[in-house]
Amino acid sequence: xxxxxxxxxxxxxxxxxxxxxxxxxxxxxxxxxxxxxxxxxxxxxxxxxxxxxxxxxxxxxxxxxxxxxxxxxxxxxxxxxxxxxxxxxxxxxxxxxxxxxxxxxxxxxxxxxxxxxxxxxxxxxxxxxxxxxxxxxxxxxxxxxxxxxxxxxxxxxxxxxxxxxxxxxxxxxxxxxxxxxxxxxxxxxxxxxxxxxxxxxxxxxxxxxxxxxxxxxxxxxxxxxxxxxxxxxxxxxxxxxxxxxxxxxxxxxxxxxxxxxxxxxxxxxxxxxxxxxxxxxxxxxxxxxxxxxxxxxxxxxxxxxxxxxxxxxxxxxxxxxxxxxxxx
Amino acid sequence: xxxxxxxxxxxxxxxxxxxxxxxxxxxxxxxxxxxxxxxxxxxxxxxxxxxxxxxxxxxxxxxxxxxxxxxxxxxxxxxxxxxxxxxxxxxxxxxxxxxxxxxxxxxxxxxxxxxxxxxxxxxxxxxxxxxxxxxxxxxxxxxxxxxxxxxxxxxxxxxxxxxxxxxxxxxxxxxxxxxxxxxxxxxxxxxxxxxxxxxxxxxxxxxxxxxxxxxxxxxxxxxxxxxxxxxxxxxxxxxxxxxxxxxxxxxxxxxxxxxxxxxxxxxxxxxxxxxxxxxxxxx
Numbered sequence: 001x002x003x004x005x006x007x008x009x010x011x012x013x014x015x016x017x018x019x020x021x022x023x024x025x026x027x028x029x030x031x032x033x034x035x036x037x038x039x040x041x042x043x044x045x046x047x048x049x050x051x052x053x054x055x056x057x058x059x060x061x062x063x064x065x066x067x068x069x070x071x072x073x074x075x076x077x078x079x080x081x082x083x084x085x086x087x088x089x090x091x092x093x094x095x096x097x098x099x100x101x102x103x104x105x106x107x108x109x110x111x112x113x114x115x116x117x118x119x120x121x122x123x124x125x126x127x128x129x130x131x132x133x134x135x136x137x138x139x140x141x142x143x144x145x146x147x148x149x150x151x152x153x154x155x156x157x158x159x160x161x162x163x164x165x166x167x168x169x170x171x172x173x174x175x176x177x178x179x180x181x182x183x184x185x186x187x188x189x190x191x192x193x194x195x196x197x198x199x200x201x202x203x204x205x206x207x208x209x210x211x212x213x214x215x216x217x218x219x220x221x222x223x224x225x226x227x228x229x230x231x232x233x234x235x236x237x238x239x240x241x242x243x244x245x246x247x248x249x250x251x252x253x254x255x256x257x258x259x260x261x262x263x264x265x266x267x268x269x270x271x272x273x274x275x276x277x278x279x280x281x282x283x284x285x286x287x288x289x290x291x292x293x294x295x296x297x298x299x300x301x302x303x304x305x306x307x308x309x310x311x312x313x314x315x316x317x318x319x320x321x322x323x324x325x326x327x328x
Numbered sequence: 329x330x331x332x333x334x335x336x337x338x339x340x341x342x343x344x345x346x347x348x349x350x351x352x353x354x355x356x357x358x359x360x361x362x363x364x365x366x367x368x369x370x371x372x373x374x375x376x377x378x379x380x381x382x383x384x385x386x387x388x389x390x391x392x393x394x395x396x397x398x399x400x401x402x403x404x405x406x407x408x409x410x411x412x413x414x415x416x417x418x419x420x421x422x423x424x425x426x427x428x429x430x431x432x433x434x435x436x437x438x439x440x441x442x443x444x445x446x447x448x449x450x451x452x453x454x455x456x457x458x459x460x461x462x463x464x465x466x467x468x469x470x471x472x473x474x475x476x477x478x479x480x481x482x483x484x485x486x487x488x489x490x491x492x493x494x495x496x497x498x499x500x501x502x503x504x505x506x507x508x509x510x511x512x513x514x515x516x517x518x519x520x521x522x523x524x525x526x527x528x529x530x531x532x533x534x535x536x537x538x539x540x541x542x543x544x545x546x547x548x549x550x551x552x553x554x555x556x557x558x559x560x561x562x563x564x565x566x567x568x569x570x571x572x573x574x575x576x577x578x579x580x581x582x583x584x585x586x587x588x589x590x591x592x593x594x595x596x597x598x599x600x601x602x603x604x605x606x607x608x609x610x611x
Contacts (some may be wrong), residue, residue: 023508030510034422036413040435041484044477045439048450049535051457106353114347115354123358125602130361132598133591134538136565139586140572141364144371144580190364193357196515221343244445251447253541254569278541279451285456285545301453305446320438 048305058291059101067299073264073280075288080296082303084264088274091181092256093249095270096188096237101242103189104196111197111220112204112230124201131194138257142187143179147259151178155271173269179261182270187255192245203237203322204230237322243315249260251308253278277304343590345553364590365591372588375581380589383527385551387566394586396553397567402410404468404547405537406414408444408475412562413529416483418526425513437488444480451477460546468554471547475536482535490521523604525545530601534594564590 026207059067059080070081107127111120155176164169207230215225231238261273262283275283277300379393386392419440422424423433447584455474460466502512518525548560568586570577 023511027508030513031422031426034418034426035432037418038422038427038432041417041419041436041440041443041480044480045443045446047458048446048454051454052450054456055453067336103353103357106350107357109347109350110354114351121352123427127360129595129598130593132534134540134565134594136538136540136568137368137587137591138364140568140583142366143572145364145367190360193361197357221339223346224339226346247445251445251449251451253447254565257569258572278447281449281453282541282544285453286548287334298453298457301450305450308445308447308450309442312445315436316438316441 004213027079036140052298052302052305056295056302062292063201063296067296068303070267071264075290075293077291078290080292082277082300083281084266085275085277085300087266087315088181088260088305089115089250089278089307091270091274092185092188092260092276093246095182095185096192097242097246099186099189100193100196100245104193104200104241105238105243107193107197108200108204109226111201112225121147124198127194127197127201130190131198132251134155135191135225138187138191138255143182143258147178147183147186150183151176159271170268171270174267176271177261177273179259179273180269180271181260181274183257183271184274184316188249188252189258191252191255192248195248196241198243199241199319200234200238203234203241203319206237207233207324234322236318240315240318240322243311243318247312247315249309251278251304253282257282268301277301330408345366353488354529366589368584368588371581371584372591374588376588377586380582380585384553385562385571385582386578387551388574389578391578392582394564394567394582394589396524396550396590397562397564397586400468400547400550400554400561401564403455403536403557404472404475404543404561405533407472407557408479408536409529409533411472412476412479412532413483414478416528416532417487420484420487420491421513421517423488427510428492436484440481440484443463443591444485447541448474448478448539448542449544452544452546455542455546465558466546466548467558468547468559471543471561471563472557474546475539479532482532483525483528486531487525490524490528491517493524494520516584527601527605530597534597534601536595537597538565538590540569546567549559582590604610 063070063080066081068086069083070079071083072079072081073084074080111124115123154220155172155178158172159174160174162172211229211233212225220228221284256276257279260275260279262275262279263273264275265272267274281297281301285294285297288297379391380395381393381398382395383391383393384395384396419436425438425444427433452474455470457475459470463470498516498520499512502516503509507515515555543563543566547563547566547568550560550562552562553560564586568583568590572583574580
């Protein structure tokens with residue numbers, strides 16, 4: 001060793017040491033830069049939370065807990081309660097998930113078990129491409145095509161059908177506006193369908209072929225394999241997909257704003273105009289005058305943020321669990 | 329024997345019913361989505377003409393185009409990409425290279441996935457609080473900042489995923505010839521993962537080019553041509569929103585045409601992005 005070092009003239013050795021130092025310095029700088037960027041992502045989420053709390057504070061301190069339990073939304077008297085938008089958000093999202101998940105699972109079964117192999121990739125890619133279509137497209141379609149269709153054809157039929165039936169009567173009551181809770185929920189369902197489908201398909205594909213083959217081997221039908229092998233094996237992943245869809249539906253703005261009707265009241269009828277948190281913010285924020293009005297809208301945003309954060313965190317946790325299992 | 333065969337028949341029937349339902353689900357789902365795209369092309373193409381690209385957004389009841397909205401969208405998207413891409417790529421680099429197994433990376437990965445599907449309207453509120461309120465007015469810059477915040481999570485995610493796909497043997501070969509870590513990352517890892525990272529960037533462009541909610545109260549809207557970043561600026565999605573909800577037929581037609589343009593852009597970008605990585609997989 002020593003012989004080699006002695007063979008290198010001191011001048012070159014010095015240059016070498018300087019180069020190594022320079023490299024180390026640049027490396028440390030780059031390391032710090034990338035690390036700072038990663039931390040910035042955390043700061044972003046933290047900043048969103050903090051700024052919403054600060055912005056919402058006037059409303060939260062003025063109304064306290066009654067903000068989430070009262071229904072009145074009156075810019076003139078400056079009395080604000082978030083119950084109606086919260087109700088609208090939860091009802092539209094819940095219906096959307098109830099409609100989209102069975103269809104999504106159906107499409108996933110079709111794609112993984114039934115579809116001829118050459119068609120699988122194109123259909124799978126088509127589904128993923130549709131997930132990228134901006135929500136305003138669904139909104140404009142809902143307003144000009146879907147809502148009039150419901151108003152003219154479907155809603156009068158359903159209202160007549162259930163007239164006199166106890167619970168259903170009030171659920172499907174009122175003049176057929178076309179726009180309203182159910183219309184928004186259905187459009188949300190179409191919107192989250194690509195998400196639920198592609199996640200369900202992905203988790204279905206994590207089922208080891210051996211498990212399915214042994215079930216087929218003892219004579220199970222395709223449905224029995226799906227019902228007793230695939231679905232139990234991927235239960236957590238499907239739940240994660242459902243929650244992810246729910247998170248999307250809760251926070252979705254444009255698709256809903258077009259067709260919800262923006263009415264601050266809770267009506268038992270699914271055909272009645274209503275509002276959601278995001279639609280209220282989108283419709284009223286730029287017109288809000290007065291600090292309390294703006295703060296109340298930001299408080300709505302805060303509620304939405306917390307709600308979606310919890311649901312998305314749960315969804316990610318569930319999907320992470322299934323990822324770990326396939327990784328192990 | 330007959331009992332067994334009736335059980336068999338019942339199971340086969342149940343299977344047939346469920347499989348028919350699942351084929352129907354696929355049919356209904358895809359047809360529904362097809363219906364939307366069909367309506368979009370049908371209604372949007374009707375208003376497609378050269379004047380859409382050469383004239384400004386008209387006052388109510390007059391003919392015009394979408395030039396200032398298209399330009400505004402391009403400008404804000406461009407700024408958002410310039411700001412968001414480096415942050416995203418660097419953060420993704422940290423998570424895949426320097427701190428692959430560190431606790432920080434785990435937390436950032438989790439938070440980033442949440443940001444990825446966080447409601448974009450909340451991001452709009454955040455930027456309103458952060459920029460619009462202190463500055464006292466709406467501006468294109470605030471709109472671009474809101475979009476940049478949507479770019480970061482997409483780019484972080486794809487950069488990390490793509491760098492993770494680069495075989496470690498490549499990095500080791502770089503290290504073995506004495507290259508320091510950052511040169512290995514720059515000349516080996518980035519180069520190997522380039523098409524994947526570009527895909528992520530393109531997907532981010534696709535994502536923000538249709539975003540409306542975060543622009544509503546950051547960039548607002550502008551009926552006229554605007555080249556100042558410090559004033560409200562029109563964008564295609566917000567213009568569509570405003571025009572679609574208006575009672576004027578000319579505006580509604582322009583909204584459909586704008587919607588078609590956005591969809592074509594987004595689909596085009598996604599397909600192009602996918603083709604980049606698809607080639608990679610084939611190799």
